[in-house]
Amino acid sequence: MAQAIMLQGTSSHVGKSILTTALCRIFKQDGQKVTPFKAQNMALNSYVTKTGGEMGRAQVAQAEAAGLDPTVEMNPVLLKPTGNSCSQVIVMGKPVGNMSAKEYHSGYSLKALGVVTECLRKLHKDFDTIVIEGAGSPAEVNLKDNDIVNMRVAKLAGAPVLLIADIDRGGALASIVGTLELLEPDERDLVKGIIINKFRGDISLLKPALDFLEAKTGKPVIGVVPHLDKLGIDDEDSVSLEEKEQPAKKEGELDIAVLRLPKISNFTDFDALANESDVRLRYVRKGEALGNPDLIILPGSKNTTEDLLYLRENGYEREIIKRVKSGTPVVGICGGYQMLGREVQDPDHTESDLDEVMGLGLIDSITVFAANKVTHQVKAVAVNHKFLGINYSGDNLTGYEIHMGCTQFLSPVDPAFTIDTRSGKQVQMPDGAVTADGLVMGTYMHGIFDNDAYRRAVLDALRVRKGLAPLGVIVDTQALKDAAYNRLADVVRRSMDIDLVYRIMNEANGR
Structure with a gap:
């Protein structure tokens, strides 16, 4: 039976995908047979596996960081927005139809729960460690009844949760406290630590805020991860296109x-x-x-x-x-x-x-x-x-x-x-x-x-x-990606208490 850890966020785009990628590479470096998992993804950035199944691109990057070929079990449900609050719904790599947000959340999502459960069962059997990514926030009270990607998955997987907040956008402390407050008591108990992501500046100036958080929530701050530029790692969705604009390079x-x-x-x-x-x-x-x-x-x-x-x-x-x-x-x-x-x-x-x-x-x-x-x-x-x-x-x-x-x-x-x-x-x-x-x-x-x-x-x-004269210099794209995964893992390993992460996973598994 694999041990598991789950990364959830106080909102979308707080860095769940990148930190999941980092943990996949860290656990691989530590000799673990590790796999990523995200039950339900919404993205237009997708990929096709060797068997012809379609899945979210973020889980492909996570699989690469783990040293694996991507499979649809890592992302059994993919929603591809088509416009007008409608998405193409893809289950186990194959489209099952277009649905409005209301049709999906109120009628279909829980039907896909059996597929999610079966994929988790298979991954638990085949791997040592599962790094699970949530979506959006677990505190969206209007969506919780039909949730198949956040706390319901944590319970299914027996996964302790690390809660991530993006400090770069402001309001990180309030978003952490507010998220925990909106969770049910048993869900709050699943949260075993807090990660502050995308920090810029002198970390010593942040210490009073970290002390406050730990006292207020009773949860340890497991790490403060710096803002990382130009990672060279595939992105999940079109939100990240805002970060891709390049400054003008030299003349010519x-x-x-x-x-x-x-x-x-x-x-x-x-x-x-x-x-x-x-x-x-x-x-x-x-x-x-x-x-x-x-x-x-x-x-x-x-x-x-x-x-x-x-x-x-x-x-x-x-x-x-x-x-x-x-x-x-x-x-x-x-x-x-x-x-x-x-x-x-x-x-x-x-x-x-x-x-x-x-x-x-x-x-x-x-x-x-x-x-x-x-x-x-x-x-x-x-x-x-x-x-x-x-x-x-x-x-x-x-x-x-x-x-x-x-x-x-x-x-x-x-x-x-x-x-x-x-x-x-x-x-x-x-x-x-x-x-x-x-x-x-x-x-x-x-x-x-x-x-x-x-x-x-x-x-x-x-x-x-x-x-201009031809350069003739061939850049090894795969080597660049692999170096980017190692660089990301190095930064996150220095910024987080990875030993504490291991202890949290072991305790959840009674080890």
Whole structure:
């Protein structure tokens, strides 16, 4: 039977995901066979497992920190917002339908409790330690009756709880005391310690507040974790996009503009680009100028038709087409790829009430949505890949597909890539398209820029177009991630009483 620890917060975005990641790496470093778990996640940043199941990206980072391949048991329920207080509900990696917030919380969530319980049972059997992440706050009294992610899970897992507060946003002491006050007595007893997160400044000045907290609540403060910048670790949701804007780099570097769509998904597709020394990656938000970038990227979207209308109504469609005509290259990934075509059709109203929406017309294609969702991990090859005229050839390119709809071409095109492995099965399938002039590329492969040699080939082609010498330096993305997990673990180990965390877990298990 595994021991468990659960991280809950006084609100959303207090750092539960990152601290769960840190504990996964710390326990792995200490020789534990450790797994993350989050019963229910709400995020547009998702991932596809080896078996084709879809799960939240934060639990993928946590699994990587634990040295594991991600599995849907680590995140059995995923909610992907589609707009208008509605979400696509994904259970054990597969969509079960779209539901309003009221339909889900008052009618469906407790039906998924059996799945959550079974996943916990399996993880308890297979691992030494489970690090469980909660969601939002356990003190949301309007949601507690149907909760399947906070205190009900702590009880199911036999997990003591550490309560996290974000001191950077202010009101941390009040939020801790208030959260504990709103819990039921048995829930309050489950909270065994407090973590102050995102602290800036001289910790000695905080000591009176810590003493007050311990006296007021009877709970030990287990640690004060500093504010951590540029972690290099995948983020959970679009809230963290606010932290991704980069300052301008030196004159002559590459400027890459990603359209910050209202329903943007899988923005981690571009983290590897942002880590390159010669790239300034910026997210163009509503009302901001597109400018004159070296590359424009249309990202994935949870609602392609609505995001197409957003581009049109805010003048970005016109600006993108103008830039392409003047020689600026464009990449579209997944939903962004669909937008590049002539038309997006939705006869069954899978995404919206609209039957069809005109696309940007940069690729001679139409996309027709269907109810079935395509989710696969893939491997691909590129043979004389024509984007930017680089004639790139390479194999073992990895990525994953998450999309609804099939793209059909109205005239012959060069595929961007050829998928040769899909969910572990050998196939030969063209993916995406590159226009004859090499300026526009679309692909369904999320994570294409995580392929180090391919990413550098694209960036060096952009440099040559700008009159700069190619760098030719290939950055090892996976090594950077692993170093980031170790760096995070080192900081958290110094900032928290990890020995006390072990004692809390042992006592909960009667050890």
